[in-house]
Amino acid sequence: DLIDKAQTVLVENRNLVQRMQSSVGIPFTGEDDDAFTNFNQCLCSFMSA
Template identity: 55%
Template sequence: MEHNQAVDGLLNLFTKANRDLSAVQNKLHKEFQQVYPDHANPMKLVERLKKIEEEMSSLKDECRELLAAKQDLIDIARTVLVGNRTMLHKLQSSTGVPLTGDADDDAYESFNQVIDEWAVQVKSRKEEEEPDSGDINQMLFSAIVQSN
C-alpha cells in the first residue's frame, strides 16, 4: 500500500512530537523526584487532588446516609426510652413504690444531655447558615463538612 508523501511526513512529524513530549515528561518527572521529596512532588499532588475530587461526591452521599441513620437511631432510642420510663412510672405507681425522678436516673440524664448537645450543635449551625430546609441531617452534614 502506497502512502502519500505528505501523509508520511505528517506521520513522521507526529511520531517525533510524541517521542519529544514523552522525553520531556520523563525529564520533568526525574527532575521533580530529585527536587521534591516523593510526598511533595507537584505532579503526584495534582493526581491525588483529582482522585480526592472524584471520591468527594460518594463520601458526601455516605455521610448523608450515616447522619440520617444516626438521627433515626436517636429518634428510636428516645421513643423507646421514654416509653419504658412511662411504663416504669406506671408500675411504680401501681405497686406503691416511690417514683424515680429524672435527677435520680443517671443513664437517663446522660442520654438527655447527649441529645441536647446534638440539638444545640445542629441548631447553632442552622442559625449561622439559615438553610432552606429544616432537615436536621442536612444541617448537621453541612456543619460537619464546613468545619473540616
C-alpha cells in the same frame, strides 16, 4: 432517625416503669434522676452535633 426511635422507646419504657412503680406503691425517681439527666444531656448534644 435511629436516634429518634431509640429516644422514643426509652421514654416510653421509662413511663411504663413509672406507672408500674406507682401501681405497686414503689416511689419512682423524677426528672431530677442523675442517670436520666446525664442521658438526656448526651442525647441533646448528639442531636445538636
